[in-house]
Amino acid sequence: MSTETLYQTWYMTQRQLMAILRQPVFLVITLVQPVIWLFLFGSLFRKVVELPGFGAGSYLDYLVPGVVVMSAVSSNMWAGMGTLEEIERGTLNRFLTTPVSRTALMNANVVQQGCSTAVQSVLIVLLGKLGGADYPGGIGGLLLLLLASVLLGTIFGAGSNAVGMLVRQRESIIGINSFLLLPLTFLSSAFMAPGLMPSWMRHIADFNPVNWALVAGRSAMSADPDWGDVLSRGGALLALAVAAVWLSTRTFHSYQQSV
Template identity: 75%
Template sequence: MSTAIPQTWYMTQRHLMVFARQPAYAVITLVQPVIWLFVFGSLFKKVVGLGGFGTGSYLDYLVPGVVVMSALSANLWAGMGTLEEIQRGTLDRFLTTPVGRGALMNGNVISSSLVTALQSVVIVLLGLLGGADYPGGVAGIAVLVVASMLLGTVFGALSNALGMLVRERESIIGINTFLLLPLTFLSSAFMAPGQMPSWIRHAADFNPLDWAMVAGRSALSADPDWSGVGIRAGALLALAVAAVWLSVRTFRSYQRSV
């Protein structure tokens, strides 16, 4: 335990340095959220007239959805980085060092979570510039960012496990593409639950993406349902712990195969 934390932080810094050296990538990842916020948001701004959105502004409703969707989209590709390190032999070289196996995997996940937090804050600020209102204030924004980080941890860890299992770019791309749209549209990302078909509404109840969105929206509202926020945040935390455990177990399986 005494060495696990500094080793994990070292590996986290290593991944963050790679991100810092690619500022263009950070800008490009914000293109899609901007399109969702200002193009899609403007196109469907009158949909709030249907009722059930809890706000008179569609942008207010959309911002938490875009934050969470961006966290999902970014972290689904974490396995590609793991796969590149396997193919370059970098991961195998680390296996000859005293670095803990958990640190090798968790450094990637933690760095992705920190990048997700930064991206989430930028999207919230963009929404604010566009006229979004956050009655929940700083506390509500913090809950939304933490929810997006937990969701990112879930799918980042699962993506790492997937990268070690399939070890093929095409397989990762195919699986990610298959998951992204169903997870997005079987949620309340764009539409109030009361306006959705009943089967989609029930499917959303089991969708971690929706848990993060509902927790974030509630925390940002003028009258948050903190018990509901706590339940969904706790479910995300439990899922994140399970995903990280699975990722580490998969890595140990990979280690035995080399």
Template identity: 55%
Template sequence: MTTLTVHTGHLTMRGLRAMLRQPAFVVIMLIQPMIWLLLFGQLFRRVVEIPGFAAEHYIDFLTPGVVVMTVLFSSGWAGMAFIEDMDRGVMDRMLSSPASRGAMMASSMAYQGVTIGIQSVVIVLIGLVAGARFAGGVLGVLVMLVAAVLLGAAFSSLSNGMALLVRTRESLIGFSTMLTLPLSFLSSAMLAKEVMPDWMATVAAYNPVDWTVVASREALSADPDWAAVLVRLGGLLAVAVAMGWIATRAFRSYQRSL
């Protein structure tokens, strides 16, 4: 195995062990999306009666949207782990060690991928209990998980890169909130594009969050347009790779400022 792979594996396990030592965090991580799904599912359940709304049952429509919103909010906070390492002096020790900078970023992305997978499966199960039916079956769910992990990789990298630049919790919280809320509402996570204002639908077409939602819903449908799914997955992969590369370069900025 390459050095990058070995280092990534060790650092990923470090993050997972830290998560398991905080059972309260694990419970909150699972409960929050369940609350979103059940509350939003009841609050907006009659929205499908709007002419042109592309869904028969809102819970079917909402479940992939909640998966994507959970990914966005979870990965937006990924940089907090970097800031904690900075505050404790761990980051400086790691940067002076033979640990690969790429592995430090990749391990954060891998850790987010594991948590995203757990959250997404829980949301799907709760959705099924609440009455959701996914004609795309297991394959559709797997495609949704792939799309969610790619989105999480992109936004966790962005969060990590910002953490290396701003180095304070308050600044990262402000940046994450400023970014995640608009991107969530400028997508079809909760409402179909058919009922959006034209300008919002246009913006959504260029929004990676919407790419994830559309690819997920399409894969879960009875007759998926796999070309549309693959195009969006390819776009998400490109964004994730670009964000990972840019965020890794932020280590240089952090080291120069020491």
């Protein structure tokens, strides 16, 4: 990647971050939603830790990574809406007729989404701390949870961008998102210990990237991390994220076939 591409990535990222900061309503909603999850699920399921075999001491400890990961999915899967808006407004076409590198255009989306996911995750972790959650894995474990949620967000963000560019219909993105979010979350260990999940669900969860992020994050955050789990799930997330970004960059070509 040339220096010019790096510069361009930075300028395009800056543009997107400024746009987010200038839309306070959007900002507040993205930040408030995780708080609601944390509060609702925390109160609703408080007693599940008492089930034999759950394994965690406090449900909040268990819930924080769940909400971090769920929020990473739910905020990034709307990325395609922004792309769609830029297509409809003509902004994408304007950029495509300048010498800006296509890689920089797509990377800016990834970096911006990564930054947003990181900020959101940090806030959830801090809120959890305020509520009395305990993070025995320390700062290192939390950073790995953050990394896992950013990678997971990248997968869904890039996928959503690709759908936006290929299908170019808001309804499709809305449909796909509503269809996916809850099943993906509940087919993972986000809210329920894997040992208490029906075995068929547990098998599906093994193939669910949302669960990979949870397994890697929770393990890294525990007092005694299983580094094999962290590396295998983390590596799988990284590979999938790279593939998703590559795919979404490819969709530029098919987009240009159709303009």
